[in-house]
Amino acid sequence: MEYRIKLENSSLRLGSRMDIETTTFRSVDSQEIPQWELPVGVYRAQDIVRETSALLEAVCLQLGDSAAAESLLKNLQSCLGVSGREAVLPLALIASEDETKRPFLDQAQQIGNTLSIWAREYYLEKSAWLMYGEKALLQLVHRSQCDNHRWTPEVVSILMGPKGSPEIMQLFNEYLHQLILLRDAFMPFENWEEVPIMIVEGDQAKGLRFVEPARNRFLTELMVKQMPHREVVRFAQSFLSPELSTVGYGFQYRLGMVLPAAIGKPITATKSLLCWHPAHLLPNQKAGESDSVVFDYAEGDYYAATRSWIGSRISKQQNNNGVSFQNEIDIVPEAIEQGRVILNMRLSDGNYEYRVDVGQAMRGHRYMYRPEQIDAATEITASQSRSEWIEHAASEILGAPGLATFNEDGVHYISVGGNPLVVWALLGKLFPLNVVVIVDEQADGVGAPLLAGNKLRGLILLNGSYSRQVVTR
Structure with missing residues (x-):
């Protein structure tokens, strides 16, 4: 039986359900x-x-x-x-x-x-x-x-x-x-x-x-x-x-799976805790072999990961076309080697299928900022109007090799069209530096690039939502 986590109108498929x-x-x-x-x-x-x-x-x-x-x-x-x-x-x-x-x-x-x-x-x-x-x-x-x-x-x-x-x-x-x-x-x-x-x-x-x-x-x-x-x-x-x-960001064992509690939750979910799921992503092993595997990061050191430098400004029309993602994401094993498994989020915008490392998405969530977390001492005094923001399509980021970062200083803005699962996917593709997740009603209120901790390559505003989790079974 399929195991799903539902987040309002979106759905995350996560292996096969177990009865414990x-x-x-x-x-x-x-x-x-x-x-x-x-x-x-x-x-x-x-x-x-x-x-x-x-x-x-x-x-x-x-x-x-x-x-x-x-x-x-x-x-x-x-x-x-x-x-x-x-x-x-x-x-x-x-x-x-x-x-x-x-x-x-x-x-x-x-x-x-x-x-x-x-x-x-x-x-x-x-x-x-x-x-x-x-x-x-x-x-x-x-x-x-x-x-x-x-x-x-x-x-x-x-x-x-x-x-x-x-x-x-x-x-x-x-x-x-x-x-x-x-x-x-x-x-x-x-x-x-x-x-x-x-x-x-x-x-x-x-x-x-x-x-x-x-x-x-x-x-x-x-x-x-x-x-x-x-x-x-x-x-x-x-x-x-x-x-x-070995230790990764989660694991599967005989009686289910353990993953970061934030998976399948609103972007405001806790960054520290774990959640047990009554499911297996990998089928049961043959008799006498262990069902236990480690879910590990594709990149142990994200600083050493391949980077794509994004610099072009896109038009409003391009941006709107780039966020029409389907409201379902599959989490699937990508590589299995000696008890170590790489999991990918698999999502589609109707034209292309994108794959994002689940471990990096969870790492990006732990390193992201919310507007209320940014200390006033880190603000840049020179304000920047909304018209000066550099807008990017979600598909532009998700399709880039490795981790995406930006050539230009200033405020880089990525809208996800209200799809909370795309926020999670983007957190797995953006180099985790100065990423601030805002909600729709906060966007117009951000009048200056509030740098979260340092001033390298400007600020990334990722437009998320406070969507609530409604079903976890």
Whole structure:
């Protein structure tokens, strides 16, 4: 079945749809659980919260104090927060004013809040008690290393009081740590609730602890550096498709595809996050071979890419004829080599078919500017009227070899005739320097070439729209 993303009146075709079901494979004697583990199977985030509920239920049963659950759940919520004494990831201190980190702060808050809600619901349902029985939970033990998660004063009194014990403390520590790992693992994903993960035998029987090395690297980048897109992808690959040795801008694995979240979205979409898609662009491999491939850039270093220098002014009639593109784009594999795949956007204006590297389009989106992002200090004081702008047809840019740049200084204006997919294609063909995306109603208000960061070869105004995504299936 074909998989499509629809953006108002436009459509993006993205391979074949998959149906993913979450299943866990338990042994017949599932009530015998002397030590906690995640059974082999396919999980989404909510499924993992359900499975970890066994740890909290065991703590409360072994304490003999069901009332302690409220304090323990509040401690969990504090640990999953982004500020405060117990917060494991105090992102609010460094990310609230940083555009590159803000999406991850928002994700951490949203995911943490949702996990806390689910944790409370599963405890109240007594899902583990119904699954395993009281006897098994009373006997449950788990050797948990110290992860330095802070307890609230109330929890300290409970776990270190007369009813507590080192064994109960370790169960609670593991409960906190598994849900903290879950929050961090799914932080890169815009649609994190949908992402399926496969738990296999071996180290993954310890739950999500197998993500710790990659998580430590990811959080270090997030906390102390500017987060490169490759690092976000590397982290996602590390636990969804660890067999992949190289990193691009996305990947296909057994349970779907991971691509930048901006694909198929309005041009104002987030630049930082990823999105999981229930589809495969490449057909399933033969038995015994991996379905996993890396989606990589056609040009690893875009500075070294072939450039086409565009300099001619075109007439209004030419410009109008150049934007009559069809409202459908296919994303297709262009080259496949040793697990590395180059994907192209394929679009047509009715006369010609154009192909644009998806990776470069995503790179262009990350490097583009919106008018509100341009600092006043970078403005050129000499204004330039609309009549002095150098206009170009979209087809002129898309048909150029390599990446297009301009011979003349000044304002270069490209209209796409209201087709949001053509904006994405142009971002993959323009050399990513001084590209500013405006909407129709903003064009007349741009009275000066507001250079985005430097003054090389003028400014490119790319006429986009605020089109909204209406369907993603």
